[in-house]
Amino acid sequence: MLPVDRALAMAREKGLDLVEVAPEANPVVCKIVDYGKYRYQLEKREKKQQKATRLKEVKFTIQTGEHDFQTKLARIREFLSAGHMVRVSVFFKGRQIIHIGKGEEILARVAAATKDMAKVDQDMTSKGRTLQMLLVPVKGGRVEDKNAQSVSEEI
The missing domain is CATH 3.30.110.10 (Translation initiation factor 3 (IF-3), C-terminal domain)
Known part of the structure; x- marks a missing residue:
């Protein structure tokens, strides 16, 4: 468990973003990832789930x-x-x-x-x-x- 400012500093060092993945959890769960790539993967997953109509x-x-x-x-x-x-x-x-x-x-x-x-x-x-x-x-x-x-x- 890291403080928010330290996690942000680590993300900036690596040239990545700090993304909140589970806001309902206690404590809140965040990841250090490339945000553009993360959004692309989420959209890809949603499209795959929508294709279920058969x-x-x-x-x-x-x-x-x-x-x-x-x-x-x-x-x-x-x-x-x-x-x-x-x-x-x-x-x-x-x-x-x-x-x-x-x-x-x-x-x-x-x-x-x-x-x-x-x-x-x-x-x-x-x-x-x-x-x-x-x-x-x-x-x-x-x-x-x-x-x-x-x-x-x-x-």
Whole structure:
């Protein structure tokens, strides 16, 4: 533990800066570093953390049971609350492809169950033996309707 004036003198001798890294700590923690380089590293770290928004995928089949559906729905909600986009896919095996309506029902149920925190960015599309839909999280967890009118309440 050094007095502030002595730490500043040491920093000036080395041609560096005295930077406070933990102001809440008792005693306050400071480092002798090149401030420009320190800021660059902090910005680089923040950019790396912001890049966490990724595309997640949750897969269903038309034979997915109710409990499994609810479990997968909980995972979708978890991904959306973390800010990730979610691709919901329904796979058809063998002759199941003739029951494409059941796959559409599953995607409609997922869209309805997550409408409070996500919007459908890409509607149901068929790609080979797969039916897909893309959900995008909405900031603040609320979907804003473009046609909705604002209502102010007077007290």
